[in-house]
Amino acid sequence: MKTTETSSNLLLDKQICFALYSASNAMGRAYRPLLTTLDLTYLQYIVMMVLWQYSTMNVKELGNKVHLDSGTLTPLLKRLEAKGLIIRARSKEDERVRIISLSDQGSEMRDKAEQVPTEMLCKSKMTIEELTILKQSCELLLENLKE
Amino acid sequence: MKTTETSSNLLLDKQICFALYSASNAMGRAYRPLLTTLDLTYLQYIVMMVLWQYSTMNVKELGNKVHLDSGTLTPLLKRLEAKGLIIRARSKEDERVRIISLSDQGSEMRDKAEQVPTEMLCKSKMTIEELTILKQSCELLLENLKE
DNA sequence: CAAAAATAGATTGTGCGCAACTAGGTTGCT
DNA sequence: AGCAACCTAGTTGCGCACAATCTATTTTTG
Numbered sequence: 333m334k335t336t337e338t339s340s341n342l343l344l345d346k347q348i349c350f351a352l353y354s355a356s357n358a359m360g361r362a363y364r365p366l367l368t369t370l371d372l373t374y375l376q377y378i379v380m381m382v383l384w385q386y387s388t389m390n391v392k393e394l395g396n397k398v399h400l401d402s403g404t405l406t407p408l409l410k411r412l413e414a415k416g417l418i419i420r421a422r423s424k425e426d427e428r429v430r431i432i433s434l435s436d437q438g439s440e441m442r443d444k445a446e447q448v449p450t451e452m453l454c455k456s457k458m459t460i461e462e463l464t465i466l467k468q469s470c471e472l473l474l475e476n477l478k479e
Numbered sequence: 480m481k482t483t484e485t486s487s488n489l490l491l492d493k494q495i496c497f498a499l500y501s502a503s504n505a506m507g508r509a510y511r512p513l514l515t516t517l518d519l520t521y522l523q524y525i526v527m528m529v530l531w532q533y534s535t536m537n538v539k540e541l542g543n544k545v546h547l548d549s550g551t552l553t554p555l556l557k558r559l560e561a562k563g564l565i566i567r568a569r570s571k572e573d574e575r576v577r578i579i580s581l582s583d584q585g586s587e588m589r590d591k592a593e594q595v596p597t598e599m600l601c602k603s604k605m606t607i608e609e610l611t612i613l614k615q616s617c618e619l620l621l622e623n624l625k626e
Numbered sequence: 627c628a629a630a631a632a633t634a635g636a637t638t639g640t641g642c643g644c645a646a647c648t649a650g651g652t653t654g655c656t
Numbered sequence: 657a658g659c660a661a662c663c664t665a666g667t668t669g670c671g672c673a674c675a676a677t678c679t680a681t682t683t684t685t686g
Contacts, residue, residue, distance in 0.1 A: 341596040342528050342589065344544060348614040349506045349599065350525055354546045355617035356503035357643070358624040359496045364644085373671065378497055381489050391635060397491060399501045402635050404673050411671080428634040428681050442489065449488040452496065457623040466616035467495040470502035473613065476604040477505040504673070511674085520641065538665060549665050551643050558641080575651050575664040631684070638677080648667070655660085 352470075362455050366448050370441060376412060377445070379405075383418065384442045388433040390423070399474070417441065499617075509602050513595050517588060523559060524592070526552075530565065531589045535580040537570070546621070564588065 344350060363374045372380065375398075382389065382397050391409070395401050409432060412418045417438035423429035456463065491497060510521045519527065522545075529536065529544050538556070542548050556579060559565045564585035570576035603610065 341593055342531055344525070344528055344532060347525075347528070347596070348603075348610045348617075349510070350545075351614045351617035351621070352499070352503050352506055353521070353525075355621045355624075356499050357546065358621045359499055361644080362624045363496070374500070375672065378491070378494075378500075381491055381494070384489055385491060392633090398497075399504065400673075401675095403637080403675075404671095406636055408672075426634080426682070430635065446488055449494070455624060456495075456620055458620060462616065462619065463495045465612060466620065467498045469609065469613035469616055470495075470498035472609065473603055473605060474498070474502045474505050477502075477509045477602060508674080522642065539663090547643070548645095550645075550667080551641095553666055555642075573652070573664080577665065627686105629684100629686085631682105633682070634680090636677100636679075638675100640674090642671105642673085644670090646668085649665090650663100651665100652663070653661080656658090 352473075363448075363452060366451050370444060370448075371415065375400075375404075375408060377448070379408065379412065380417065380438065380441065380445070383432065383434050383438065384445075388431060390429045390431055392429075394432060412438075499620075510595075510599060513598050517591060517595075518562065522547075522551075522555060524595070526555065526559065527564065527585065527588065527592070530579065530581050530585065531592075535578060537576045537578055539576075541579060559585075 360374050363377070367374065367377055370377065378398055379394065382394060389397075391402055391405055395405055398405075409418065409420055409430075413420050416435055419433050419435055421431045421433065423431050453463075458466075507521050510524070514521065514524055517524065525545055526541065529541060536544070538549055538552055542552055545552075556565065556567055556577075560567050563582055566580050566582055568578045568580065570578050600610075605613075
């Protein structure tokens with residue numbers, strides 16, 4: 333029996349990953365106006381968040397945290413440095429390693445950023461329960477797709 | 480009382496959107512090897528899927544389907560045209576409108592693409608139930624973030 | 627200890643996403 | 657008819673993501 337149109341695997345409305353992809357894009361768009369006051373992109377904001385939490389970190393460690401490599405991070409870190417938010421030093425023990433740390437200006441930004449997650453929560457119009465389910469689903473998929 | 484470190488809003492592990500963002504990136508990486516045989520990127524594959532389903536569509540309609548605008552779609556459609564997969568015609572009724580349709584080569588690709596969703600399902604290592612929850616969560620967020 | 631292997635990060639090139647803007651066509655209003 | 661308002665698509669410029677490749681340094685190993 334020939335596969336009918338409605339039972340095909342190739343229908344947009346059936347695609348889980350497309351829903352994920354579209355939601356992720358929409359999320360980025362929703363963050364944008366909240367981050368313009370900080371003059372940060374979403375990824376820059378995430379990297380700053382890691383630094384607010386850990387103070388200092390090399391590129392490798394940072395990459396592990398945010399699941400990205402130097403191809404993405406190096407130019408981004410240069411831009412953050414150009415904005416005066418971070419310092420990109422070399423390790424004394426291992427000259428290959430870049431040690432990323434916050435500048436005073438970068439540290440100070442943290443207070444202004446505190447409200448961003450709350451505003452985003454509000455924009456989502458979802459309950460904590462719904463968001464927790466979404467987060468756990470995403471983390472499960474992420475874990476399963478590793479290597 | 481001062482907010483303690485662990486109760487801050489700005490901890491990476493608390494970020495729902497970061498989980499979504501990371502899962503979406505991981506999804507794109509997982510699709511890549513499945514799509515190299517078709518010589519398509521993920522978004523190109525999605526656009527082809529829309530065309531396999533609807534045969535013909537203008538840029539506006541396509542944009543509504545995939546939640547993207549001409550700034551993203553125009554260059555992508557030019558690349559698909561350059562590969563010989565689609566035809567970008569002008570509407571006779573309204574000269575502003577581009578009518579996108581499948582070439583024979585583009586139509587034929589559908590058979591080769593049929594297995595891709597199955598392979599991806601396997602890669603996810605998740606049950607249909609888990610994936611349905613993920614899909615519905617993403618669709619809810621996407622809907623709530625619209626304008 | 628010298629050559630080989632491994633590692634950290636930087637670089638290059640392609641393709642998105644998206645905001646802002648432009649060009650050109652259509653519609654509506656008087 | 658004339659023209660303003662609107663609409664569709666295209667263009668530009670920036671910042672990711674990512675594979676592939678490169679450089680410089682460190683570690684391992686014969």
